[in-house]
Amino acid sequence: MSTLSEVARRAGVTSATVSNVLRNRGRVGEQTRQRVLEAVEALNYRPHLAARALAEGRAPTIALMVSSIANPFYPEFALAVERAARTSGHFVIICNTNEDPHAGRAYLEQIAGTLSEGVLVMNANLDFDDLRKTEARGAPVVLCMWERPDDPPGLPCVAVDFRLAGQLAAKHLIELGHTRIGAVVGSKPSGIHASRYEGFVDAMREAGLKVPAKNVRYAPDTTEGGYAAARHLLEHDAKLTAIFATNDLPALGTIHAAADLGRDVPRDLSVVGITDIQLAQQSRPPLTTVAVPTVEAAELAVSLLRELIERPAGKHGAHQKAPRVCVTSAPQLIVRGSTSKR
Amino acid sequence: MSTLSEVARRAGVTSATVSNVLRNRGRVGEQTRQRVLEAVEALNYRPHLAARALAEGRAPTIALMVSSIANPFYPEFALAVERAARTSGHFVIICNTNEDPHAGRAYLEQIAGTLSEGVLVMNANLDFDDLRKTEARGAPVVLCMWERPDDPPGLPCVAVDFRLAGQLAAKHLIELGHTRIGAVVGSKPSGIHASRYEGFVDAMREAGLKVPAKNVRYAPDTTEGGYAAARHLLEHDAKLTAIFATNDLPALGTIHAAADLGRDVPRDLSVVGITDIQLAQQSRPPLTTVAVPTVEAAELAVSLLRELIERPAGKHGAHQKAPRVCVTSAPQLIVRGSTSKR
Numbered sequence: 001m002s003t004l005s006e007v008a009r010r011a012g013v014t015s016a017t018v019s020n021v022l023r024n025r026g027r028v029g030e031q032t033r034q035r036v037l038e039a040v041e042a043l044n045y046r047p048h049l050a051a052r053a054l055a056e057g058r059a060p061t062i063a064l065m066v067s068s069i070a071n072p073f074y075p076e077f078a079l080a081v082e083r084a085a086r087t088s089g090h091f092v093i094i095c096n097t098n099e100d101p102h103a104g105r106a107y108l109e110q111i112a113g114t115l116s117e118g119v120l121v122m123n124a125n126l127d128f129d130d131l132r133k134t135e136a137r138g139a140p141v142v143l144c145m146w147e148r149p150d151d152p153p154g155l156p157c158v159a160v161d162f163r164l165a166g167q168l169a170a171k172h173l174i175e176l177g178h179t180r181i182g183a184v185v186g187s188k189p190s191g192i193h194a195s196r197y198e199g200f201v202d203a204m205r206e207a208g209l210k211v212p213a214k215n216v217r218y219a220p221d222t223t224e225g226g227y228a229a230a231r232h233l234l235e236h237d238a239k240l241t242a243i244f245a246t247n248d249l250p251a252l253g254t255i256h257a258a259a260d261l262g263r264d265v266p267r268d269l270s271v272v273g274i275t276d277i278q279l280a281q282q283s284r285p286p287l288t289t290v291a292v293p294t295v296e297a298a299e300l301a302v303s304l305l306r307e308l309i310e311r312p313a314g315k316h317g318a319h320q321k322a323p324r325v326c327v328t329s330a331p332q333l334i335v336r337g338s339t340s341k342r
Numbered sequence: 343m344s345t346l347s348e349v350a351r352r353a354g355v356t357s358a359t360v361s362n363v364l365r366n367r368g369r370v371g372e373q374t375r376q377r378v379l380e381a382v383e384a385l386n387y388r389p390h391l392a393a394r395a396l397a398e399g400r401a402p403t404i405a406l407m408v409s410s411i412a413n414p415f416y417p418e419f420a421l422a423v424e425r426a427a428r429t430s431g432h433f434v435i436i437c438n439t440n441e442d443p444h445a446g447r448a449y450l451e452q453i454a455g456t457l458s459e460g461v462l463v464m465n466a467n468l469d470f471d472d473l474r475k476t477e478a479r480g481a482p483v484v485l486c487m488w489e490r491p492d493d494p495p496g497l498p499c500v501a502v503d504f505r506l507a508g509q510l511a512a513k514h515l516i517e518l519g520h521t522r523i524g525a526v527v528g529s530k531p532s533g534i535h536a537s538r539y540e541g542f543v544d545a546m547r548e549a550g551l552k553v554p555a556k557n558v559r560y561a562p563d564t565t566e567g568g569y570a571a572a573r574h575l576l577e578h579d580a581k582l583t584a585i586f587a588t589n590d591l592p593a594l595g596t597i598h599a600a601a602d603l604g605r606d607v608p609r610d611l612s613v614v615g616i617t618d619i620q621l622a623q624q625s626r627p628p629l630t631t632v633a634v635p636t637v638e639a640a641e642l643a644v645s646l647l648r649e650l651i652e653r654p655a656g657k658h659g660a661h662q663k664a665p666r667v668c669v670t671s672a673p674q675l676i677v678r679g680s681t682s683k684r
Contacts, residue, residue, distance in 0.1 A: 061435070069421050070620065075411045082411075082438055091453060093403070094436045096424055111433060223624050252624075259626050278412065279621075282565050282594075284601050 080298030140308035166199025177342035186221030226250025285337030422640030482650035508541025528563030568592025627679030
């Protein structure tokens with residue numbers, strides 16, 4: 001592989017000039033610029049990213065930590081992150097923690113601040129102490145899709161009003177005339193879906209409706225988890241006419257459970273989810289859901305991370321301010337075929 | 343961040359000894375080893391991956407080029423690659439080409455040989471010339487899941503006998519008594535699904551059955567593509583009792599099309615796919631499919647790539663040999679609920 005100085009020699013300029021041309025910096029005359037580009041072409045020179053990153057004390061990638069790349073939401077989000085990152089020439093390293101904080105720590109220790117100049121964290125079940133250590137080592141961290149805009153995590157984040165999403169889902173079912181509504185919550189009671197469930201309860205209370213504990217099931221955030229939880233709900237209360245699930249995968253599992261119990265969706269049972277992953281529109285019936293602004297959240301997260309990389313808090317005396325919280329636009333109900341009038 | 347020499351100073355040894363301890367190389371006494379590890383701990387030293395990579399002329403990641411991370415097969419494959427790579431401490435950079443050879447070239451030029459020491463290519467629609475240039479720059483390339491074991495691509499690859507997969511799918515339908523069988527092919531006639539279709543035709547011919555051109559549709563390799571193609575087939579030949587799709591997504595689209603036309607799967611129409619992605623068992627009815635050994639292919643690909651990284655062809659005079667082809671074990675039929683007797 002040829003070097004910067006070989007390019008400089010061939011073009012009859014200094015290495016600094018070659019560098020300026022390649023990075024559109026400094027003032028270089030058009031003829032010189034052409035001569036440099038011809039030399040680059042002739043020698044098949046490629047700037048050595050790792051070397052450049054070292055020279056600048058920066059690395060040219062950002063890391064995206066996700067809890068499971070096999071959950072279809074994460075690839076959709078990763079794609080949006082990658083598109084946003086690529087506009088500034090950044091490459092995205094996707095790291096799977098598989099819900100394991102130890103794997104997450106290993107990734108953070110190996111990658112953050114060396115290979116990657118910043119870290120996006122998407123529900124990766126990471127220890128906040130590990131994230132603060134990563135920040136302290138000079139690699140900014142941004143949490144993507146924080147669930148509680150009003151209760152910031154103490155780290156920079158992009159927040160989505162998931163409580164509102166839960167409210168919108170419940171209001172839709174209530175407006176359709178449903179009163180006996182079950183809930184499948186895709187996390188533990190204190191887990192990341194708690195605010196969605198709270199929104200559901202808000203709307204139910206406001207309509208004067210009760211949610212007896214027996215009509216709520218906490219389950220893994222998967223199709224299978226939703227399937228088992230919905231089967232349990234439907235087998236224990238035959239009068240349920242609707243089920244709210246805190247995420248699309250358990251909502252799809254709920255549709256499967258209804259089918260296996262011989263209950264037609266939406267005639268016998270209405271089902272609503274949250275997120276609007278691609279599978280939501282591909283299912284039969286297509287899933288009514290509250291869409292979360294995934295692409296917007298990805299773009300905000302990348303943009304916030306870039307800001308933190310370019311203007312580290314310490315250098316501007318801003319590190320005593322509270323970490324930034326960017327809130328996305330509101331989630332929106334999308335009515336499809338899985339809900340109907342009672 | 344502390345440096346190797348600070349660790350060495352604190353432990354009272356040379357930098358080379360610290361390096362040996364951290365990499366389990368050379369002979370170091372147990373007491374010295376302990377002293378080095380304590381110094382590493384006390385100083386919170388992390389080896390600088392990019393620096394180490396530079397020093398060795400190697401980089402510590404491998405790149406996985408895929409055509410669309412949003413297609414559910416690729417995340418499943420990426421997960422398997424990542425697990426295989428992590429056993430040797432490699433991190434995986436997932437690069438989406440979005441079916442665009444230019445994006446693919448940009449990734450190869452930016453990443454291969456600098457950030458990544460090798461490249462796995464998974465159906466990323468890349469220009470073979472670009473891949474050979476990548477090899478020439480010193481970053482080995484392995485094609486994952488090459489479709490024709492008997493017709494090697496001139497690059498190292500892991501091959502799967504997809505023609506056999508097509509044969510197995512067709513034989514299953516024929517054994518169930520189906521004779522009017524349509525085909526949805528998820529690529530162009532000369533595209534990557536051609537061998538799967540050839541296998542289907544093999545089995546049909548062997549059974550003395552015809553495949554009239556009107557019963558074959560070429561479509562995008564997506565649920566929507568399969569949906570449109572199957573609708574066309576079913577609307578133009580009401581007597582079809584089975585459809586073979588060359589991939590699971592178009593097979594799932596076929597099930598949706600049948601549902602929308604009021605045809606029950608499997609009572610009125612049997613549907614079979616190829617691959618066995620997670621969605622295959624989650625669909626209603628669950629999809630009968632020919633499973634491809636995804637995890638095995640990922641492990642073979644990572645292992646072949648590591649071999650090529652560790653023993654570059656040029657250094658051992660082996661570069662005149664034909665590139666290695668590893669063939670996985672045979673695809674296997676998995677019978678689920680989407681097929682039944684005619």
